[in-house]
Amino acid sequence: MSTVEHTPSESADAQKWVDVQASDDFAQLKHRLRKFVFPVSGLFLAWYLLYVLLADYAHGFMATKVVGNINVGLIFGLLQFVSTFVITTLYVRHANKNLDPLAEKLRGEIEGDGK
Amino acid sequence: MNATIWSLSAIVAVAAVTFLLGYVGSRKANTTPDFLVARRAIPATRNAAAISGEYLSAASFLGVAGLVLKDGVDALWYPIGFTAGYLALLLFVAAPLRRSGAYTLPDFAEARLGSANVRHFSTFFVVCIGVLYLVPQLQSAGLTLTTITGLPPWFGGLIVTAIVVINVLGGGMRAITLVQAFQYWGKLFAIAAPTFVLFVVFLASPHRGTQPISDDGVIRFPQAETITVAEQVVKVRVDEPLTLKVHGQIDGRGADGPVFWGRGVYELSPGTRMEFTAGSPVPVVEGSPTTNHDWTRPQTGGISELLRTYSLIFATFLGTMGLPHVLVRFYTNPDGKAARRTALHVLYLLGLFYIFPTVLGVLSRLYLPQLLVNGKTDAAVLMLPETMVPNLGGQILGAIVAAGAFAAFLSTSSGLVVSVAGVVSTDIMPGKVRDFRWATVFTGLVAIGLALLLPRSDASLTVAMSFALAASTFCPLLVLGIWWRGLTWVGAVCGLVVGGGMVITAQVVSVVSSYTGRWAPAFITQPALITVPLAFMTMIVVSKATRRRAPADVNQILLRLHAPDPLGFIRDRDIARFGTAEEKARMADDQRRGAGRTR
Numbered sequence: 001m002s003t004v005e006h007t008p009s010e011s012a013d014a015q016k017w018v019d020v021q022a023s024d025d026f027a028q029l030k031h032r033l034r035k036f037v038f039p040v041s042g043l044f045l046a047w048y049l050l051y052v053l054l055a056d057y058a059h060g061f062m063a064t065k066v067v068g069n070i071n072v073g074l075i076f077g078l079l080q081f082v083s084t085f086v087i088t089t090l091y092v093r094h095a096n097k098n099l100d101p102l103a104e105k106l107r108g109e110i111e112g113d114g115k
Numbered sequence: 116m117n118a119t120i121w122s123l124s125a126i127v128a129v130a131a132v133t134f135l136l137g138y139v140g141s142r143k144a145n146t147t148p149d150f151l152v153a154r155r156a157i158p159a160t161r162n163a164a165a166i167s168g169e170y171l172s173a174a175s176f177l178g179v180a181g182l183v184l185k186d187g188v189d190a191l192w193y194p195i196g197f198t199a200g201y202l203a204l205l206l207f208v209a210a211p212l213r214r215s216g217a218y219t220l221p222d223f224a225e226a227r228l229g230s231a232n233v234r235h236f237s238t239f240f241v242v243c244i245g246v247l248y249l250v251p252q253l254q255s256a257g258l259t260l261t262t263i264t265g266l267p268p269w270f271g272g273l274i275v276t277a278i279v280v281i282n283v284l285g286g287g288m289r290a291i292t293l294v295q296a297f298q299y300w301g302k303l304f305a306i307a308a309p310t311f312v313l314f315v316v317f318l319a320s321p322h323r324g325t326q327p328i329s330d331d332g333v334i335r336f337p338q339a340e341t342i343t344v345a346e347q348v349v350k351v352r353v354d355e356p357l358t359l360k361v362h363g364q365i366d367g368r369g370a371d372g373p374v375f376w377g378r379g380v381y382e383l384s385p386g387t388r389m390e391f392t393a394g395s396p397v398p399v400v401e402g403s404p405t406t407n408h409d410w411t412r413p414q415t416g417g418i419s420e421l422l423r424t425y426s427l428i429f430a431t432f433l434g435t436m437g438l439p440h441v442l443v444r445f446y447t448n449p450d451g452k453a454a455r456r457t458a459l460h461v462l463y464l465l466g467l468f469y470i471f472p473t474v475l476g477v478l479s480r481l482y483l484p485q486l487l488v489n490g491k492t493d494a495a496v497l498m499l500p501e502t503m504v505p506n507l508g509g510q511i512l513g514a515i516v517a518a519g520a521f522a523a524f525l526s527t528s529s530g531l532v533v534s535v536a537g538v539v540s541t542d543i544m545p546g547k548v549r550d551f552r553w554a555t556v557f558t559g560l561v562a563i564g565l566a567l568l569l570p571r572s573d574a575s576l577t578v579a580m581s582f583a584l585a586a587s588t589f590c591p592l593l594v595l596g597i598w599w600r601g602l603t604w605v606g607a608v609c610g611l612v613v614g615g616g617m618v619i620t621a622q623v624v625s626v627v628s629s630y631t632g633r634w635a636p637a638f639i640t641q642p643a644l645i646t647v648p649l650a651f652m653t654m655i656v657v658s659k660a661t662r663r664r665a666p667a668d669v670n671q672i673l674l675r676l677h678a679p680d681p682l683g684f685i686r687d688r689d690i691a692r693f694g695t696a697e698e699k700a701r702m703a704d705d706q707r708r709g710a711g712r713t714r
Contacts (some may be wrong), residue, residue, distance in 0.1 A: 037206050056421045
């Protein structure tokens with residue numbers, strides 16, 4: 001199943017792929033995607049791990065009362081949920097606004113001269 | 116007795132509706148692609164409900180409440196991790212994977228790395244993860260039927276297996292998508308409605324619950340209680356001395372009559388019966404907080420607890436993307452954009468759901484302390500309605516919960532069986548519909564066999580192990596495969612073997628340890644913190660060493676994954692290139708029929 005057959009039209013396609021690969025637009029697309037995905041996931045994971053660490057070793061800080069029975073630990077805990085949703089929404093927005101139009105343009109270039 | 120009849124009718128109703136939906140859907144499904152990805156024409160919202168429906172398994176429906184009852188706030192990491200895993204899936208793999216055009220994980224592995232070897236290893240681990248995830252579903256089904264009717268535990272597992280296999284045989288995935296979407300809303304109702312009612316009951320009760328929480332935070336029995344240890348040895352910790360009557364064996368020595376328990380750990384043999392008086396302190400299964408004070412505080416276990424929590428976070432965050440039954444559903448999105456939207460909806464739906472088992476778990480702490488003694492905390496959700504409302508209302512609520520729990524087993528098991536059987540039939544047997552049917556039967560048999568063989572433990576813990584396995588195998592394969600051009604098939608295979616091999620070894624060791632006195636250290640029961648980085652490192656190092664094995668057209672493949680949305684474009688080329696003869700035939704067929712439909 002892994003054998004790859006190249007028909008003449010496929011190798012012409014392959015050339016087109018290589019051109020797109022080399023284009024500035026594609027580099028830009030990759031750059032935008034990476035610039036978002038990796039820092040955000042790093043931050044996200046760090047934020048979760050930090051919370052566990054604080055819960056473990058900073059009892060005093062986490063127990064600081066803010067309002068009534070609500071302490072810092074509780075607020076941070078709820079923020080974990082909130083941050084998950086915020087990041088997800090941000091990503092979907094970022095992708096729809098910054099990634100998809102560029103992707104669409106590239107696709108137009110590839111498909112442009114007839115499929 | 117009445118309660119039994121209510122619950123049983125509710126379960127039968129769930130099974131009947133599942134069958135009906137399966138039947139309706141199956142009349143439209145006839146060819147292999149129909150079975151496997153339902154023509155990729157399912158709207159994002161329904162797909163999200165279906166993914167959530169499939170995802171909310173016994174571990175979510177029963178296990179989360181059970182762990183909250185036992186471990187308190189620390190147990191919240193399970194629902195958080197189960198949900199947040201979707202974010203990792205969304206960020207790293209959802210859209211590129213959808214664009215790859217592959218149907219299954221092994222398809223992806225082969226298409227990306229251009230080697231059939233990596234495909235075989237992937238197939239093996241898909242089957243492992245799927246079966247490992249099926250086992251707690253079937254065992255929980257047994258627990259549910261035992262709790263409701265007193266039937267032996269193997270019975271429930273067998274029934275669920277039979278329903279799932281017959282239903283999958285009848286309809287395949289399109290039917291299942293409909294069924295799964297229905298299941299999500301069904302499950303949400305089944306857990307939300309009782310939670311609202313019971314919470315009102317709790318607020319209205321004169322003492323705000325049945326037990327006074329004394330100043331020292333020791334948890335006590337509200338009334339006299341007789342508890343029998345089930346089929347496995349239980350270790351309990353006593354913090355506050357108490358006197359009770361015991362008939363059976365403690366620490367291997369026989370006892371028959373009143374016994375004094377000082378501070379310490381006691382080992383109870385199966386069949387031992389204990390009679391506690393009202394107001395006596397509750398011994399708690401070893402490893403869980405013994406006082407309400409500790410129960411409400413996070414991380415009381417020091418450094419080992421910290422590492423365990425980190426390990427769990429790693430497993431659930433990174434494991435979700437490697438679960439075969441979740442991924443296969445992302446292929447049913449029409450394009451990468453829809454895949455992202457689906458993941459967002461899934462997050463909302465899961466977040467909404469997990470509020471309810473958490474509340475039920477907290478309530479169980481007040482009303483069902485006896486579960487802390489025999490460790491069967493997974494039964495808390497099932498027993499709570501009737502304990503809190505001992506009349507017809509409680510029985511009906513109990514029936515709703517039982518039906519929801521059954522829906523959870525059915526939906527998750529169906530999804531797992533479909534994806535495992537899909538992989539087995541396309542990779543091990545030649546892909547014809549008939550083989551898919553044989554593969555379904557085979558998967559069902561293996562799963563029920565293991566479920567009967569292995570000792571039952573908390574559903575969430577067992578499920579967490581399959582997350583760890585997924586995180587140590589497919590997470591590195593997917594993340595590196597999508598984001599790093601240097602990955603070679605040799606590196607991928609080595610990483611799969613190292614990561615997967617270690618998790619499977621850990622699983623075997625922890626099963627052995629649960630039979631021989633629970634001696635395994637924490638990192639064995641939750642190994643992801645060690646195995647995931649090792650799997651990543653192995654893949655990277657070996658790939659660097661075997662650089663010449665990288666596929667020649669790696670740039671093109673990566674472009675396919677990251678570049679523009681592919682509808683009717685990359686997908687079809689990928690199938691033309693990597694697909695089976697049958698897929699190619701279907702593609703031609705689709706193009707003829709659907710030329711105007713797609714854009």
